[in-house]
Amino acid sequence: MRRLLITGGSGYLGRRLIALAVGRWQITATYFCHPLHGDGFIATRMDVRDAGQVAALMAQVRPDVVIHTAYTTESEEAMQRVIIQGTRHVAQAAMGIGARLIHLSTDVLFDGRRGHYTEDDPPSPITPYGRAKAIAEAIVAAEASDAVIVRTSLITGFDPPDPRTRWVLDSLREGREIRLFTDEFRCPVWVTTLAQALLELAELDYRGVLNVAGDQVLTRYEIGVRLARFFGLDPAGITPALAAESGLVRPLDCSLDLGLARRLLRTPLLGLDEVLAVQETMGINSQI
Numbered sequence: 509m510r511r512l513l514i515t516g517g518s519g520y521l522g523r524r525l526i527a528l529a530v531g532r533w534q535i536t537a538t539y540f541c542h543p544l545h546g547d548g549f550i551a552t553r554m555d556v557r558d559a560g561q562v563a564a565l566m567a568q569v570r571p572d573v574v575i576h577t578a579y580t581t582e583s584e585e586a587m588q589r590v591i592i593q594g595t596r597h598v599a600q601a602a603m604g605i606g607a608r609l610i611h612l613s614t615d616v617l618f619d620g621r622r623g624h625y626t627e628d629d630p631p632s633p634i635t636p637y638g639r640a641k642a643i644a645e646a647i648v649a650a651e652a653s654d655a656v657i658v659r660t661s662l663i664t665g666f667d668p669p670d671p672r673t674r675w676v677l678d679s680l681r682e683g684r685e686i687r688l689f690t691d692e693f694r695c696p697v698w699v700t701t702l703a704q705a706l707l708e709l710a711e712l713d714y715r716g717v718l719n720v721a722g723d724q725v726l727t728r729y730e731i732g733v734r735l736a737r738f739f740g741l742d743p744a745g746i747t748p749a750l751a752a753e754s755g756l757v758r759p760l761d762c763s764l765d766l767g768l769a770r771r772l773l774r775t776p777l778l779g780l781d782e783v784l785a786v787q788e789t790m791g792i793n794s795q796i
Contacts, residue, residue: 509532509533509534510533510534510572510573511533511534511535511536511569511570511571511572511573512529512533512534512535512536512571512572512573512574512575512710513535513536513537513538513565513566513569513571513573513574513575513607514526514529514535514536514537514538514574514575514577515538515554515556515574515575515576515577515578515598516538516539516576516577516578516579517537517538517539517544517549517551517577518537518539518540518541518542518543518544519577519578520663520665520670520671520699521577521612521663521699521702521703522537522577523544524665524699524700524702524703525537525575525577525703525706525707526544526546526548526549527703528700528703528704528707529549529707530547530548530549531548532707533573533707533710535548535549535550536549536550536551536552536565536569536571537549537550537551537552538551538552538553538554538565538578539551539552539553539554540553540554540555540556540578552565556578556590556593556594556595556597556598557589557590557593557594557597558597559596559597559600559601562594562597562598562601563597563600563601563604565601566601566602566604566605566607567601567604567605570605570607571602571605571607572607572608573607573608573609573610573710574598574602574607574608574609574610575610575612575706575710576595576598576599576609576610576611576612577612578590578594578598579591579612579641581637584636584640587636587637587640588640591637591640591641591643591644592640592643592644592647595611595644595647595648596647596651598611599611599647599648599651599652599655600651602652602655603651603652608654608655608656608710609648609652609654609655609656610655610656610658610706610709610710611644611645611648611652611655611656611657611658612658612660612706613641613644613645613657613658613659613660613717614637614638614641614659614660614661615659615660615661615694615695615719615721615762615763615764616633616635616637616638616641616759616762617631617632617633617638617639617641617642617645617659618631618632618633618638618759618762619632619633619634619759620634620692620693620758620759620760620761620762621759621760621761622761623693623725623761623762623763624761624763624764624765625659625719625762625763625764625765626719626765626767626768627659627716627717627718627719627765627768628717631645634757634758634759635757635758635759638759645657645717653715654715655715656709656714656715656716656717656718657716657717657718658705658706658709658718658719658720659717659718659719659720659721659764660697660702660719660720660721661694661695661696661697661721661722661762661764662694662695662696662697662731663696663697663699663702664696664697664698664699664722664731664780664783665698665699665700666787667787670699673735676732676735676736676746677735677736677739677741679745680736680741680742680745680746681741683745685745685747686732686745686746686747687746687747687748687749688727688728688729688731688732688746688747688748688749689727689728689729689748689749689750689751689754689758690727690728690729690730690748690749690750691727691750691751691752691760692727692728692751692758692759692760692761692762693725693726693727693760693761693762693763694725694726694727694728694731694762694763695721695722695723695724695725695726695762695763695764695766696721696722696724696726696731696780697720697721697722697777698722698778698780698783701720701722701775701776701777701778701783702720702721704775705720705769705773705775705777706720708773708774708775709773712772714772718768718769718772719764719765719766719768719769720766720769720773720777721764721766721777722777722778722779722780722783723766723770723777723778723779724779724780724781724782725763726780729746729748729749731780732746733746734780734781734784738784738787738788
């Protein structure tokens with residue numbers, strides 16, 4: 509059985525990756541703050557900021573594939589150390605043992621002025637997080653020539669709910685006002701879709717950048733309204749707002765062109781409406 513190392517295994521995506529890979533891979537999953545427990549994988553604490561610790565674990569596990577999901581948005585200093593330096597340490601260590609690296613990136617490394625970005629579009633970040641992820645991409649491209657850089661969007665899920673979905677549901681149930689932007693466009697991706705695509709890429713020879721997201725462009729407001737209705741809540745509690753008038757520096761249209769991923773992958777890139785339809789057949793909307 510081939511060996512898989514997942515960084516950020518205690519994160520929302522990391523946990524779904526573990527669940528889908530158990531029985532198919534010999535898994536080692538890392539965490540930093542939140543210990544992992546479960547069957548079918550080995551959990552170990554690793555600080556990606558520590559180059560020696562990363563190299564030692566890679567040498568011990570000797571994974572065939574590394575899926576690097578660890579990140580932070582805590583502060584600019586933390587992003588420098590975790591996203592930039594941490595990615596350098598992971599990429600160098602992976603290359604040092606000949607492991608294939610799959611690096612998770614983001615759609616917010618673009619300025620959002622036009623949307624429908626392709627894999628050939630260069631990063632144009634306007635936020636600290638976007639800048640950190642753009643630098644991390646450059647590091648991976650330089651350090652790991654056969655790596656895959658996966659640009660994705662808002663990660664959604666319902667079993668359990670992702671943090672953004674939980675915030676929307678809790679706010680509406682508790683009567684707290686929500687303001688969501690009608691001029692900020694994204695391609696929300698189901699966590700299961702993204703995890704399946706990453707594991708599929710682990711078996712392929714593709715290298716370079718690949719956009720992997722949900723095949724439906726929606727505003728933040730449209731996402732919130734759909735979630736409210738799906739869970740039987742009144743979307744009138746969501747106030748439409750404009751990011752352009754908020755005073756915040758945010759990329760407005762980070763929609764991704766998914767043409768290449770649709771041709772390359774067997775994994776269906778479900779849009780949010782399709783995901784909700786699947787979840788409804790499973791009765792998820794009555795369980796949360």
